[in-house]
Amino acid sequence: MTKQTIKIVLNKNKKEKPEAQQLEFGKVFTDHMFISEYTEGIGWFDHQIVPYEPIAFDPAATVFHYGQTVFEGLKAYVDKNGNVRLFRPEENMKRLNLSADRLCMPRFDVETALEALKQLLIIDREWIPSLEGTSLYIRPFMVATEPYLGVAPSKKYKFMIILSPVGSYYKEGIKPIKILVENAYVRAVSGGTGMAKTAGNYASGLRAQEIADQKGYSQVLWLDGIERKYIEEVGSMNVFFKINGEVITPMLNGSILDGITRKSIIELLHHWKIPVIERKISMKEIKDAIYSGELEEAFGTGTAAVISPIGELNWNDEKLSINRGLTGDISKRLYDTLTGIQNGDVADPFGWTMQIDNPVPVQQII
Ligand code: COI
Numbered sequence: 001m002t003k004q005t006i007k008i009v010l011n012k013n014k015k016e017k018p019e020a021q022q023l024e025f026g027k028v029f030t031d032h033m034f035i036s037e038y039t040e041g042i043g044w045f046d047h048q049i050v051p052y053e054p055i056a057f058d059p060a061a062t063v064f065h066y067g068q069t070v071f072e073g074l075k076a077y078v079d080k081n082g083n084v085r086l087f088r089p090e091e092n093m094k095r096l097n098l099s100a101d102r103l104c105m106p107r108f109d110v111e112t113a114l115e116a117l118k119q120l121l122i123i124d125r126e127w128i129p130s131l132e133g134t135s136l137y138i139r140p141f142m143v144a145t146e147p148y149l150g151v152a153p154s155k156k157y158k159f160m161i162i163l164s165p166v167g168s169y170y171k172e173g174i175k176p177i178k179i180l181v182e183n184a185y186v187r188a189v190s191g192g193t194g195m196a197k198t199a200g201n202y203a204s205g206l207r208a209q210e211i212a213d214q215k216g217y218s219q220v221l222w223l224d225g226i227e228r229k230y231i232e233e234v235g236s237m238n239v240f241f242k243i244n245g246e247v248i249t250p251m252l253n254g255s256i257l258d259g260i261t262r263k264s265i266i267e268l269l270h271h272w273k274i275p276v277i278e279r280k281i282s283m284k285e286i287k288d289a290i291y292s293g294e295l296e297e298a299f300g301t302g303t304a305a306v307i308s309p310i311g312e313l314n315w316n317d318e319k320l321s322i323n324r325g326l327t328g329d330i331s332k333r334l335y336d337t338l339t340g341i342q343n344g345d346v347a348d349p350f351g352w353t354m355q356i357d358n359p360v361p362v363q364q365i366i
Contacts, residue, residue, distance in 0.1 A: 079344025176311025237300030297328025
């Protein structure tokens with residue numbers, strides 16, 4: 001993709017910013033967004049940062065009918081010196097392209113996406129909250145826009161980036177959450193789209209999530225789609241268990257999301273010389289480890305959720321308490337270290353953070 005100018009149209013009607021203490025997840029959006037168009041045979045063109053506003057789609061756009069869409073989630077933080085920081089942003093943009101490959105969508109150049117994101121963050125800089133536990137959630141996504149009702153890859157797309165100042169993903173904050181193990185519905189099977197960040201994976205999980213909500217559980221724990229035996233992931237997180245001093249997480253198998261927080265946690269644990277293993281792990285093994293007292297703690301990982309300790313699993317109507325419903329030592333240490341690296345309070349020996357301290361030149365402002 002050749003380097004193209006990003007046209008910038010500034011918003012003249014800026015919105016009032018919410019109080020940082022009131023922030024929830026994903027409910028308010030900043031003043032600007034990035035948008036780019038794709039047409040088969042031409043490629044990506046018309047990169048623009050424009051005021052955040054509803055956009056028009058043809059009612060026959062492929063995305064509405066056959067769900068050809070992919071997305072990402074990452075976060076920006078401000079450090080004590082007022083610098084804007086991103087956490088492993090190129091990993092998200094690369095994963096967006098892997099998801100796009102799976103859904104027969106065009107790739108978007110990683111460098112251009114990062115450049116667009118940096119410019120957008122500089123323009124909406126004042127929307128990044130600095131209160132502990134808050135951040136600016138970044139949602140890049142691509143949708144199929146060709147008006148066509150035949151089942152085929154669209155010939156037109158939009159790639160967009162929107163921003164949302166957020167607080168904690170769960171109402172529990174970083175307190176341990178309760179999770180319902182799902183036996184009836186499945187999220188994905190190997191060979192399907194489970195490894196892609198695509199809307200359908202989340203839409204198909206809503207029914208089970210609704211049942212979990214009704215029973216007082218925050219999330220669903222998905223089991224494998226074939227034997228309904230092995231642990232896959234939680235609704236919006238990857239999952240880890242500490243058993244007998246060893247941290248275990250389900251191995252990537254094509255149906256589990258290759259989480260960037262998951263990957264970072266594995267690297268951190270290696271760095272601390274804490275044994276961490278990626279392997280198949282059955283729900284029966286977890287139950288046995290809880291009964292024998294060997295399961296020390298469990299937690300979920302994700303961009304939105306960061307590190308979320310798990311205090312209870314409900315499997316077949318049996319309540320299995322983990323670590324007496326308390327946050328475990330590893331969960332706490334991982335949370336403090338990861339959020340510290342992300343917001344610049346803790347040294348980053350891995351080179352994970354990208355600092356945006358110099359405004360990049362803006363090519364054309366209207
Ligand atoms: C994220 O952690 O960024 C996710 O994409 C989960 C999301 C579905 C809330």
